[in-house]
Amino acid sequence: MDVDAATLNYDLDALEASITERTRLIMVVNLLGNANDFSRIRSICDARGIEFIEDNCESLGARFDGRQCGTHGVMGSFSGFFSHHISTMEGGVICTTDEELHHILLSLRAHGWTRNLPKHNRVTGTKSDDPFEESFRFVLPGYSVRPLEMSAAVGVEQIRKLPEFVADRRRNAGAYLELMQKFPQFLVQEEIGESSWFGFSMIVRAGAGFGRQDVVSAFQRDGIECRPVVAGNFAKNPVMRWMDHDIHGKLTNADLIDTSGLFVGNREGELTAELELLERSLASVIKAAGA
Numbered sequence: 001m002d003v004d005a006a007t008l009n010y011d012l013d014a015l016e017a018s019i020t021e022r023t024r025l026i027m028v029v030n031l032l033g034n035a036n037d038f039s040r041i042r043s044i045c046d047a048r049g050i051e052f053i054e055d056n057c058e059s060l061g062a063r064f065d066g067r068q069c070g071t072h073g074v075m076g077s078f079s080g081f082f083s084h085h086i087s088t089m090e091g092g093v094i095c096t097t098d099e100e101l102h103h104i105l106l107s108l109r110a111h112g113w114t115r116n117l118p119k120h121n122r123v124t125g126t127k128s129d130d131p132f133e134e135s136f137r138f139v140l141p142g143y144s145v146r147p148l149e150m151s152a153a154v155g156v157e158q159i160r161k162l163p164e165f166v167a168d169r170r171r172n173a174g175a176y177l178e179l180m181q182k183f184p185q186f187l188v189q190e191e192i193g194e195s196s197w198f199g200f201s202m203i204v205r206a207g208a209g210f211g212r213q214d215v216v217s218a219f220q221r222d223g224i225e226c227r228p229v230v231a232g233n234f235a236k237n238p239v240m241r242w243m244d245h246d247i248h249g250k251l252t253n254a255d256l257i258d259t260s261g262l263f264v265g266n267r268e269g270e271l272t273a274e275l276e277l278l279e280r281s282l283a284s285v286i287k288a289a290g291a
Contacts, residue, residue: 005253006190008201008229009036016044018248026052030059030069031230032263033085033169033198034189038064038072053077057092058230060085061166064193074098080151083265085165085196086158088151104140112142166196168268172275173197176266179275183282185209201229201263203256210289212260215282222281224264224274232258 001014008031015026026045028036045052056062056070057079063069070076075096080088096102100122107123110116114137119127127134147155173195180188185208189201204212219226231237233254235247264278 001248002251002253003257005187005203005256007034007036007192008032008189008257009034009192010041011253012037012040012044014249015041019044019048019050023048023050026050027055028052028073029055030062032189032201033059033062033196033266034191035059035062035064035069035193035195037192038067042072057081058084058198059196061162061169061196062194069193070095075101080155080158085169085198086155086162088147088155088158091145091147091151093155107140108142109145110142111144112138112140114139165268169197169266170195172266172271173200175271175275176200179279182279183286185286186282197266199227199263199265201261203229204260208289210285212262214285214289216262218281218285218288219264222277222284224278224281226262226264229257229261229263232261 001018002011003009004011010028026041028038028041030036041052044050052073054070054073054076056076059069060078061068064072070078075094075098077092077094079092080086080090081092082089094105096105103117103122106116107113114121114124114127114134117123117127119129121127124139173191177188180186180202185205187203187205189195202215204210204215216226233251234240235245235251235254236258
């Protein structure tokens with residue numbers, strides 16, 4: 001299904017229209033720090049007995065209706081990758097209030113074995129008291145994604161600082177949005193709830209007189225790092241040939257973001273100098289295009 005070109009999250013009308021009698025679970029991605037409209041999503045899901053989970057890896061600290069994103073669904077994921085809101089160097093966290101999912105995750109993160117499960121658990125029932133027997137008893141397909149103690153120690157300290165990190169990012173976003181009022185040739189992300197502003201997106205509007213590559217080239221010349229808006233239209237990625245999937249409707253907005261969208265980073269602390277450089281770089285694009 002398509003996304004909303006303004007918020008970069010789900011087009012909720014398209015989401016609702018895409019649901020069939022086979023739908024059991026919806027993955028909700030909060031993109032670039034921006035919450036989804038969970039009131040609408042919950043009404044869509046609850047009326048049909050559907051659960052939803054959140055990919056909140058880019059949106060730690062974002063809120064909707066005063067509630068942290070990543071906690072609206074039955075399960076939520078968070079990232080500690082070094083370029084995200086906090087850093088544990090690598091890895092992340094999954095949270096859930098569902099005990100069965102918790103126990104499944106404990107097993108999945110360590111090879112699918114029972115070693116880390118409590119005696120009475122929702123995967124195997126009751127474990128034996130024999131550590132020898134349980135040390136290499138495999139019950140689920142598993143991975144090896146246990147966090148390092150060093151990563152956890154760094155993450156705990158980073159989490160304590162998160163409120164001030166998010167406050168800085170929100171302040172920087174206010175300055176960015178004010179700056180972009182000077183450049184109506186771009187569409188910028190519309191905030192839902194309280195975004196934690198992972199980065200600052202911009203989409204070149206039709207008829208702007210220049211294209212995304214002109215912007216990227218100017219940024220590269222001026223030392224401004226930029227990225228595509230995540231995967232753009234993910235359905236165009238070659239990996240899709242390995243996935244059993246259906247596409248609901250036309251992906252008009254996803255195609256627009258794919259061809260005309262990009263984003264620049266945000267961080268903690270003052271961005272005055274960086275935003276001044278961004279303004280000069282964008283102005284040079286406009287001037288070169290005569291737009």
